[in-house]
Amino acid sequence: MSGGTSGAGILSGLLLTAFLAGCGGGAAKEPALDTLSAEQIFKRGEYTLEEENRPDDAIRYFAEIERLYPYSDWARRALIMQAFTYHKAKEYEDARQASQRFLDYYPGDEDAAYAKYLLALSYYDQIDEVGRDQGLTFQALQALREVIEEYPNSEYARSSIMKFDLAFDHLAAKEMEIGRYYLKRGNYTAAINRFRVVVQDFQTSTHTAEALHRLVESYLALGFNAEAQTAAAILGHNYQSSPFYQDSYKLLTARGLEPKASGDSWLAKVYRQVIRGEWL
Secondary structure: OOOOOOHHHHHHHHHHHHHHHHHHHOOOOOOOHHHOOHHHHHHHHHHHHHOOOOHHHHHHHHHHHHHHOOOOHHHHHHHHHHHHHHHHOOOHHHHHHHHHHHHHHOOOOOOHHHHHHHHHHHHHOOOOOOOOOOHHHHHHHHHHHHHHHHOOOOHHHHHHHHHHHHHHHHHHHHHHHHHHHHHHOOOHHHHHHHHHHHHHHOOOOOOHHHHHHHHHHHHHHHOOHHHHHHHHHHHHHHHOOOHHHHHHHHHHHOOOOOOOOOOOOHHHHHHHHHHOOOOO
């Protein structure tokens, strides 16, 4: 040890030694947090989170820094750590609140992009199986979009784009699930309404080809041949190699029909957009 070591550094080392000894044997009593510096409390929080995996106690340390040293740089760091720790503990509502507080207090900080990303993740990580309510998925999409648009050059933008696409696909999958349910039960109009949402609102999802094929099935069942032919024409234009197109083609030719656009239905308008290259 060099002769220039400060008394404060020695005290910090002794306090940390006592803290670790207390963790190991339970003999030493933790000093009152208001006798410690913000840095010392922060390091306790980090140790408790990373080495002992006790997020609830870690959050207590980080929160105390905000209370005891509200205007310090350590308070700023402690707040983003609260958001991170809440998310790690799957306390998503608390994670959102802490992330939003960080954005409110430090909108121009270098960690603002990460706070916005954590806020988005707190929605995204709650997206469950397809059958659940999709409100959180919409919120996740909105929050991820904000990361992408507000911090396009950040390291979090690429991850947000990937998660946005997955969440987008999740919503389309929900519509498809409900549409198939109606189709199976012969409720063709209700089924068409669901498949139409996929074609119009989620056209970049992985479910569009199937949605068009199910529209062919539904419209044929109702006797709306022009609409069925138009849906198949769109399917053939964009997904000719898809097995769904092959199935639609067989359905049509079995009735002496072929894929072609006609009429002025919503599908005919979509077809014209496809030909002009505006619908992808």
